[in-house]
Amino acid sequence: ANQRKFFVGGNWKLNGDKQSVDGIIKFLNDGPLDENTEVVVSPPAIYLDYVRGKLNNNVATSAQNCYKVAKGAFTGEIVSAAMAKDVGATWIILGHSERRHVFGECDELIGQKTKYVLEEGLGVIACIGEKLEERESNQTNEVVFRQTSAFAANISDWSKVVLAYEPVWAIGTGKVASPEQAQEVHASLRKWLADNVSAEVAQKTRIIYGGSVSAGNCKELGTKPDVDGFLVGGASLKPDFVQIINARK
Numbered sequence: 001a002n003q004r005k006f007f008v009g010g011n012w013k014l015n016g017d018k019q020s021v022d023g024i025i026k027f028l029n030d031g032p033l034d035e036n037t038e039v040v041v042s043p044p045a046i047y048l049d050y051v052r053g054k055l056n057n058n059v060a061t062s063a064q065n066c067y068k069v070a071k072g073a074f075t076g077e078i079v080s081a082a083m084a085k086d087v088g089a090t091w092i093i094l095g096h097s098e099r100r101h102v103f104g105e106c107d108e109l110i111g112q113k114t115k116y117v118l119e120e121g122l123g124v125i126a127c128i129g130e131k132l133e134e135r136e137s138n139q140t141n142e143v144v145f146r147q148t149s150a151f152a153a154n155i156s157d158w159s160k161v162v163l164a165y166e167p168v169w170a171i172g173t174g175k176v177a178s179p180e181q182a183q184e185v186h187a188s189l190r191k192w193l194a195d196n197v198s199a200e201v202a203q204k205t206r207i208i209y210g211g212s213v214s215a216g217n218c219k220e221l222g223t224k225p226d227v228d229g230f231l232v233g234g235a236s237l238k239p240d241f242v243q244i245i246n247a248r249k
Ligand code: PEP
Pocket: 011, 013, 166, 170, 171, 172, 173, 174, 210, 211, 212, 213, 231, 232, 233, 234, 235
């Protein structure tokens, strides 16, 4: 067995109001949550402070994105890493497929954000993943290596980074990658880290899978040796999330 602590993140996307957020906090506080899993939830920025105030300390909080500097004349931007930190968050998701493909964020901007978030002392959930047409034209490795390399150029301390492999065709579609498909890409990514960063970083960095993870499919995915946890969207809003946290129990 490896030394990597299982990591499960819940990405709420643009969902929730105080009433539904209270329901999520209740099932997380009731648990019980596997102590061998590191758990992080990522509410919309406006609820970060509210959630942190009510959630037990065994669950960390994360922003879903942030701007690339701490403050300034950037009207309408919703959160910087400094502000997320000020309200108790310890992680930021960067490069999520919806940021890349709905909002047009490119590798260069995502890299600049990565550098800034790490300078603030927060962790980065670094998201990568190929589109369906890229997979079908055998470009999966090329795409995920390019995206990982844009992150890596801005990372000096990998202990603060979790790499999230999220094939775009699997996000929010109900079409989960098979355990074999996930394992194959995770193993390639770990080899990329060994070849391009270091053997130690490759061995220690958590590579988590995201894309239609559910209470029903999490256990089998979690048996794969290079799948070190999950990033969960839709199912993180439901009590099923507790079963996903406990996938290895
Ligand atoms: C995500 O938002 O990162 C995600 C994987 O979503 P879902 O679990 O809903 O596919």
